[in-house]
Amino acid sequence: MDRAWYWKAGLILAVTVLSVWALVPSVTYFRLPAAERNEASVFEKARPKWAPAKHLNLGLDLQGGIHLVMGVEVDRAVREKAVRRAEEIAAEMDRKEVKGVDVKGDPDSGIVTVTAPDIGKAKDVLGEFTDMYVRRTTGNTVELAMKDDAVKQLKESAVEQAVKAIRNRVDKWGVSEPTIAKRGDASILVQLPGYSNPEKAKELIGKTAQLEFKIVDDTDQSLTQFKDLPQGITLNWDRYTGAGDATVSSPYLESKDRALLVQYLKDKAPPGHVIAIGKVESRTRGETTYRSWLLDQKQGMTGEYITDARVAFDNSPGEGNRPYVQVSFNKTGADLFGKLTKENVKRRMAIVLDDTVDSAPIIQTEIPGGICSIHLGGLKPINEVLEEAKDLALVLKSGALPAPVRILEERSVGASLGPELIRRGSMAALIGLLAVLVFMALYYRFSGVVADIALVLNGLVVLAIMAAINSTLTLPGIAGFVLTLGMAVDANVLINERIREELKTGRNIVAAVKTGYEKVFWTIFDGHVTALVAGFVIRAYGSGPVRGFATTLIIGLLASMFTSIVVTRAIVEWFISHGRLHKAVSF
Numbered sequence: 001m002d003r004a005w006y007w008k009a010g011l012i013l014a015v016t017v018l019s020v021w022a023l024v025p026s027v028t029y030f031r032l033p034a035a036e037r038n039e040a041s042v043f044e045k046a047r048p049k050w051a052p053a054k055h056l057n058l059g060l061d062l063q064g065g066i067h068l069v070m071g072v073e074v075d076r077a078v079r080e081k082a083v084r085r086a087e088e089i090a091a092e093m094d095r096k097e098v099k100g101v102d103v104k105g106d107p108d109s110g111i112v113t114v115t116a117p118d119i120g121k122a123k124d125v126l127g128e129f130t131d132m133y134v135r136r137t138t139g140n141t142v143e144l145a146m147k148d149d150a151v152k153q154l155k156e157s158a159v160e161q162a163v164k165a166i167r168n169r170v171d172k173w174g175v176s177e178p179t180i181a182k183r184g185d186a187s188i189l190v191q192l193p194g195y196s197n198p199e200k201a202k203e204l205i206g207k208t209a210q211l212e213f214k215i216v217d218d219t220d221q222s223l224t225q226f227k228d229l230p231q232g233i234t235l236n237w238d239r240y241t242g243a244g245d246a247t248v249s250s251p252y253l254e255s256k257d258r259a260l261l262v263q264y265l266k267d268k269a270p271p272g273h274v275i276a277i278g279k280v281e282s283r284t285r286g287e288t289t290y291r292s293w294l295l296d297q298k299q300g301m302t303g304e305y306i307t308d309a310r311v312a313f314d315n316s317p318g319e320g321n322r323p324y325v326q327v328s329f330n331k332t333g334a335d336l337f338g339k340l341t342k343e344n345v346k347r348r349m350a351i352v353l354d355d356t357v358d359s360a361p362i363i364q365t366e367i368p369g370g371i372c373s374i375h376l377g378g379l380k381p382i383n384e385v386l387e388e389a390k391d392l393a394l395v396l397k398s399g400a401l402p403a404p405v406r407i408l409e410e411r412s413v414g415a416s417l418g419p420e421l422i423r424r425g426s427m428a429a430l431i432g433l434l435a436v437l438v439f440m441a442l443y444y445r446f447s448g449v450v451a452d453i454a455l456v457l458n459g460l461v462v463l464a465i466m467a468a469i470n471s472t473l474t475l476p477g478i479a480g481f482v483l484t485l486g487m488a489v490d491a492n493v494l495i496n497e498r499i500r501e502e503l504k505t506g507r508n509i510v511a512a513v514k515t516g517y518e519k520v521f522w523t524i525f526d527g528h529v530t531a532l533v534a535g536f537v538i539r540a541y542g543s544g545p546v547r548g549f550a551t552t553l554i555i556g557l558l559a560s561m562f563t564s565i566v567v568t569r570a571i572v573e574w575f576i577s578h579g580r581l582h583k584a585v586s587f
Contacts, residue, residue: 005577008570015562016457019464024048025055026467034063037194056467058193059474059548065193066201069409072162074155074186077403079110081154082146085132086112087297089125089144090272094298096125102271111135112144155186161402163188166205169394179472187408193472198412204391206405207354211303211327211396213340213372214276214295216348216360218242218250222270223292230264232257236291240362243346250294254280258290265292272297276350278357293350293357301340305333309396311389314375322382323389325374327396334370342366353392429482436489444496450571451492454563458488461559466552476549484556487531491524491564510576517569524564528557 028047029037036042047053060067086105089112093101101116112132116122119140126134126142131150136143146154159182166188167180179191192201218238229235233255242248255261262277269275276293308328313321329337341349341363350360351374359375374392437455440448462481466473499516507515532554539550 005570005573008566009574012457012567012570015461019457019460022052022054022464022468023460024051025053026463029055029057034194052468054468054470056463057470057472059472059477059545060191060193061475061545062473063194064196064412065191066195066198067409067411068190068192068198068201068205068407069183070162070166070188070190070205070405071408072159072186072188072401073404073406074158077158078146078151078154079107080403082110082112082132082144083107085129085144085146089114089129091298092125092128093122098122098125104271110146114142114144115140158402159186159188162405165401166190169204188405196412198410202407202410204394206407207391207401210354210401211306212300212352213302213337214274214300214350214352215340215344216250216350217273217294217296218248218348220270220273220294221251222268223251223253223294226253226268229253230260232260233264240348241346242362252294253292254289255291256287256289261290261292269294276352276355276357278350278360293360295350295352299340299344301333301336303327303396305329305336306396307333309393311386311393312373322375323386325389325393325396327372327374329370331370334368337370337372338366338368433485440489440492446575447492447496447499447568447572450568451489451496453571454492454567455485455488457567458556458559458563459485461563462552462556465555465559471551472548474545474548476545477552480549480552481556484553484560487528487557488560488564491528491560492568494520494523495564495568513569513572513576517565521565524561528561532557 025043025047028051029043032042032046043055044053083105086103090101090103093103093116098116098118098121100118101114101122103115104113105111106113114122114126117140119137119142123134123142126132126144129144131147132144133147134142135145163180163182167178170178170180170190170192178193179189181189183189190201190205195201223235226235233253236252236254238248238250238252240248253261253265258277265275265277274295274297276295277290278293280289280291281287306327307330310326311323312326314324315321345363345365348360348362351358351372353374437452440451440455442448444451459481462484471477495516498520499512502512502515503509535550535554535557539547539554542550
């Protein structure tokens with residue numbers, strides 16, 4: 001045996017061992033009960049520690065699951081961006097000392113209105129905001145809107161960020177091999193194989209989780225000017241000890257009807273302020289009401305600096321070890337949070353989650369460590385609060401959605417094939433494979449047995465590669481797998497027939513094998529390359545199940561080239577070198 005043969009033998013042995021190693025997690029996965037195998041924690045506990053983490057998964061058509069199409073409200077993202085631009089414009093006017101400027105951002109239209117005594121000087125500052133253009137100028141008032149290219153870029157970015165945020169949430173949730181992909185201009189496809197709780201999925205995926213920290217303006221008395229309040233809305237007062245031990249009295253409106261309160265307060269915020277709504281749960285009265293919060297528009301920060309969010313427990317007297325969410329910021333966020341709390345000691349800071357004030361604690365001292373707490377559900381049982389805290393920590397840690405999402409399409413998908421049909425189909429495939437193996441062995445004798453060994457190794461390699469890339473096995477994928485096995489058999493038939501022809505010309509077995517492999521190589525190569533090109537085209541332009549078929553086809557074709565040419569020839573050459581092949585009985 002020459003040195004090249006030993007290199008080939010070593011390669012074959014290495015590929016075989018690696019393939020078996022890569023398939024160990026898949027065997028573990030499919031041995032688990034169907035109801036448990038998609039729980040990441042259960043699989044991790046069952047998986048041998050020396051085995052890789054990735055494994056084969058079954059697609060929706062084989063095991064069922066949840067199918068959602070989420071629509072991203074990109075127009076709202078544009079409007080909210082314009083409102084944030086208004087805040088930035090106001091801050092820049094203050095920094096450039098442009099006096100008497102009033103800046104308002106309309107959350108309904110996305111139009112920013114700037115009014116200034118010296119409109120020329122104000123326009124100089126506005127020129128720095130290159131993503132906006134002057135829509136209209138009337139006297140000392142300028143209307144601004146987002147430029148078309150900025151709007152387009154913002155919409156694309158909103159969808160991409162939403163895809164990333166949803167993927168992060170689902171990954172932390174522990175669902176095996178989800179499908180999360182952009183579909184169209186403003187929608188996202190979410191498929192969760194093996195998961196059967198659509199309400200839980202919608203709650204976690206659809207939560208916007210936009211977190212803000214705003215300073216409450218308790219000195220403004222604007223709400224007291226509203227005399228004729230609608231029925232169901234009342235004026236109340238907050239009182240607490242502020243700076244210098246002075247008593248702070250702050251008015252707010254309260255109602256049991258949230259929609260009524262929101263409608264009444266629309267467009268009533270004084271300049272430089274926003275009005276937010278918070279929930280009030282009374283332990284003594286056992287009822288829930290809603291109240292207004294007047295927030296300083298200029299002072300605050302967002303949750304974009306969050307690095308971690310986890311569930312903690314409040315063991316202070318009277319709290320009964322109730323769960324809450326502890327949030328940590330990165331260095332930039334910690335510095336901003338420290339500055340915000342330092343400048344507003346003895347004032348209240350509202351923690352606003354998805355446009356709702358969760359709580360508004362009094363800042364007793366500067367908080368330099370970049371850690372804050374969010375307390376939840378005053379009247380709910382502890383187990384419900386714990387579940388809510390876990391969900392909130394997950395979405396905060398995974399990142400906020402850049403815009404709200406809504407459900408466009410929802411299906412709880414059952415497996416396309418029932419268990420009985422899957423069993424019958426598997427049995428039919430096994431019988432068919434065995435029939436091919438027996439035929440090859442009977443018709444081609446020794447060379448047929450060699451081809452059978454290569455065929456089994458081909459299937460092993462294909463499944464191992466699919467497991468290594470955490471691929472999902474679907475019905476079209478199985479079709480691609482069977483097709484590649486057929487092409488592998490076809491390649492071996494070509495080789496064996498060519499060797500037979502060479503033997504008939506009178507060549508000895510060594511020369512016949514050498515010539516047969518050399519002459520048939522380019523025929524097999526051309527056929528496989530042609531199919532590979534088709535596979536890559538299908539994968540590039542196809543979607544969903546079609547891409548699964550193409551992926552399996554590509555992997556199978558590459559494996560087929562290896563097993564049909566390298567593996568079978570190495571086995572045949574070994575037997576020839578040991579004098580165990582005779583042309584009369586071997587081909």
